[in-house]
Amino acid sequence: MSFKNLDQLYRQVIMDHYKNPRNKGQIDSNDKLTIDMNNPTCGDRIQLHLEVKDNVIKDAKFTGEGCSISLSSASMMTEAVKGLSVDKAMHMSEIFSDMIQGKEFDEEDLDLGDIQALQGVSKFPARIKCATLAWKAMEKGIREDQSHS
Template structure:
């Protein structure tokens, strides 16, 4: 098996692990930032909840339904942004969007870890919206919060 095939297999395993055992699935108690988004082309729906304290994402959880790519991406994203300054979370989201568009991304500043498993989604344009749904919800929530 070539290295490329081994990586594809590993990435599929990581995606399925997050899909079958999602991290941060559920609802947060108390005063939270709630963002509802959906992908009408395939029916993915998510409600992202975040607590932002002292300029950082203190907590993030999600509920929703959708395909393995959508839900595993939400699981990975909530793991990646907890404890991260809002500005850095927004940069991570921009970097993730670039990765989904097949662009080379600078991983010097942010360690992608499991998120890199979604890199192959770029080969399937119809699935990019699935992968970016939770990230777009986070961007919307954080950008709207700055306005208020």
């Protein structure tokens, strides 16, 4: 597949997650973590809801507003981390961070699925914060949850 076709496919994946977000909403559980994050540079705001039991992310949802990169990344992230152990989700976040910054990352380590569509954001440094907002919210929530345990 040519680079142009791959780029077009990635754009379609991003727009699909933006127009048809997965896991949009709130979690109805007393055991949920709620993390509010924003990107003052561009106005993206997200509220991430995580249900973590026995060190596994049982559910992940989000609400918020922002650009297509920010909201599609939140949609992809919530899909990817559901069912993962906290350690594996944090590791995935590290790999995502490396990928989005244009650093080398081990593609064999974890299947990133649709998340790889965001790889091109690395060419636009001003958009990196948009793409990482939901991921940073997840990291913050997990760290805070672990410090209370």
